[in-house]
Amino acid sequence: MGALIEHPAIYPFLTGKQNLALYAMTQRTCNNSRPPWGCAPTTHAKTKGHSLGMKQKPGIAIALLNHPQLVILDEPMNGLDVESTITARRLIQQYAAAGTALLISSHILNELQKVMTQVILIDHGQIIVDQPINTFNQRHQRDYRLMTTNPQLTAQLLAQSHTAYQQADATFRVKRTDILTIQDLLMAHHIYLQELTPLRPILE
The missing domain is CATH 3.40.50.300 (P-loop containing nucleotide triphosphate hydrolases)
Known part of the structure; x- marks a missing residue:
């Protein structure tokens, strides 16, 4: 030891x-x-x-x-x-x-x-998280970073379809559950993906 x-x-x-x-x-x-x-x-x-x-x-x-x-x-x-x-x-x-x-x-x-490989979080003496780090990442990996060839039109289409998103310049933050709908929406308007990246959760 x-x-x-x-x-x-x-x-x-x-x-x-x-x-x-x-x-x-x-x-x-x-x-x-x-x-x-x-x-x-x-x-x-x-x-x-x-x-x-x-x-x-x-x-x-x-x-x-x-x-x-x-x-x-x-x-x-x-x-x-x-x-x-x-x-x-x-x-x-x-x-x-x-x-x-x-x-x-x-x-x-x-x-x-x-x-x-295993994460244990303790808050005021109580264990609030005790699970493999892979399980933690999969459970909390809910958002994706999205970039397209036409950010302005993308923002309009997301707003019109009532799809939740956050925009910072030409980058969008969207929910994992909306990815397939967004891809169909972009394809229908001849907008192409430049980036689609899962945002990994951080323990902080």
């Missing part, structure tokens, strides 16, 4: 690599073909001078040492820059694909949605 809870459990007078070696109790962990994140040469400085994001890196690496069966991460993306966030996301996906179970708690919902 590995964990990163609230703050990285690292020693400030040691470098990132030394912290990893201490937790692993052997240098071989940092010298194998697939080292955990944090074994890079950039971790030779003592961690006491590191920023929050820089401390998160060895903290996450420690949690992933020795390829645990279960990893608990609390706000793992906290303080990370864009590149480090992408790296952390890839690591989570790699370990999950290899069979590691990861329980992640975070308020950065847009990042979690990119890696999660």
Whole structure:
């Protein structure tokens, strides 16, 4: 089991690599073909001078040492820059694909949605959502983004047919249940689709 809870459990007078070696109790962990994140040469400085994001890196690496069966991460993306966030996301996906179970708690919902397979939302101590992310996406994916070759006429036709829509410049937001009716309507007036994209729901 590995964990990163609230703050990285690292020693400030040691470098990132030394912290990893201490937790692993052997240098071989940092010298194998697939080292955990944090074994890079950039971790030779003592961690006491590191920023929050820089401390998160060895903290996450420690949690992933020795390829645990279960990893608990609390706000793992906290303080990370864009590149480090992408790296952390890839690591989570790699370990999950290899069979590691990861329980992640975070308020950065847009990042979690990119890696999660099961979503649990808690509001005032009550579980309000507990379902696979695919089920969540399908259930809440109700709107589509629509673009046509004639936005002005499209708006007129939608209004005349009493079809609900929202317009922003040349883009329309329509209901999934109206898609077939809209396509027939456009075709009858020789208007062609340029884009028809489902709008994915976000956890926020």
